[in-house]
Amino acid sequence: MASFNLSKGDRFSLSKAAPGLSLVKIGMGWDPNDQPNGPDFDLDVSAFAIGSDFRIPSDSYFVFYGQVNMGNKVEDTTEKGLYRPLTEDGAITGAIDDPDGRRSDGDDDEDMFIDLSRVNSKVEQIIICCTICKYPNDAKKDRRTLSLNFGQVEDCYIRIVNESTGEEILRYDLKDQYTNEDAVEFGRLFRVDNTWEFEAMGRAHTGSLQTLVDMYT
Template sequence: MANFKLQKGERFSLSKAAPGLKQIKVGMGWNPNEQPGGPEFDLDVSAFAIGSDFRIPSDSYFVFYGQVEIGNCREDTLEKGLFRPVTEDGAITGAIDDPDGRRSDGDDDEDMLIDLDRVNGEVEQIIICCTVCKYPNDVKKDRRTLNLNFGQISGCYIRIVDQQTGEEIARYDLKERFTNEDAIEFGRLFRAGRSWEFEAMGRAHTGSLQTLVDMYT
């Protein structure tokens, strides 16, 4: 199976890269460059499954860790007692929150699971995003988090993995140093006829998660 190393703006076809692919894992990782005694760095992965109007069809298609608080979730079978948000069609299963970015070697910090065949027909794109969690949403209510940005992060990547085989199909390593921005649209899955394609976006914003919520909801 081909393993594509993507640059910003590049696209590839999932059906051509892995014929018959049905279920994928979207993994993301990063290394926070924390200062001794500084605020804790918490990044969150989210997704917006949007239609032709560039809006989510319903609230469940904004997939982020906070969705578990309204009961739209399932218990993860691999990590007992941890819960993942899930869309109402059951196609997109969101990430378990990793508050510090200190993953074990070879593991992603956070991941999403997507069953491509089950995605609601109204959904034309799935935008995968990464944002810096800031006061007052951070665990320790530390106002210093308001100054955090992606310029303080290294080794940030997104990758597409065949969920059945565990093989990595494509990977995009973020090269830009965003010294003011705190939200990134990292990549998107989009329909191309009857198949799905992936684009490495690397589009950054200020305003953290709320900016993206305002764009797509």
């Protein structure tokens, strides 16, 4: 099956494209434009699984790397000793933090896995986000990270892969140049009756991850 390239605002029926689809990989990638002796670029992938009230049903449905310190975790299947965050229904397995954005050719910088058949019935949509880690949450406590934004990042994309076959179903390349924003809602999976669809959102914010936390928790 050929992969579909989406544009901002496009919607795509996963259930129609791949009948019986259950486990999907959400892969994301980017290339930061680092400056010599500049601050480190650390982008983080997170997800908010929200209900009809646009809020997460419980803390575990805010899926980000810090959840592994709160007990909601599972060991990675390929990297022993590394853990991924996990929702309480076992449906969403979050990303392992990649602090530098330097992937090997053909690899995603970060990925997460969603078993669509196990998602809590209270969850109506799953919003996939990417944010720039900034002071004081950055590893080196570098105040210069406060000036970083998505205008300094290239080749941002999100893609969905049928994990059972390895086939890429769709891809969305972020085209907008966000010169002030440091948080982007890349896309969302949402229920339509008993099926799942995906929307390429490309909605940007300032305030990094905290802005999204304030919106959905």
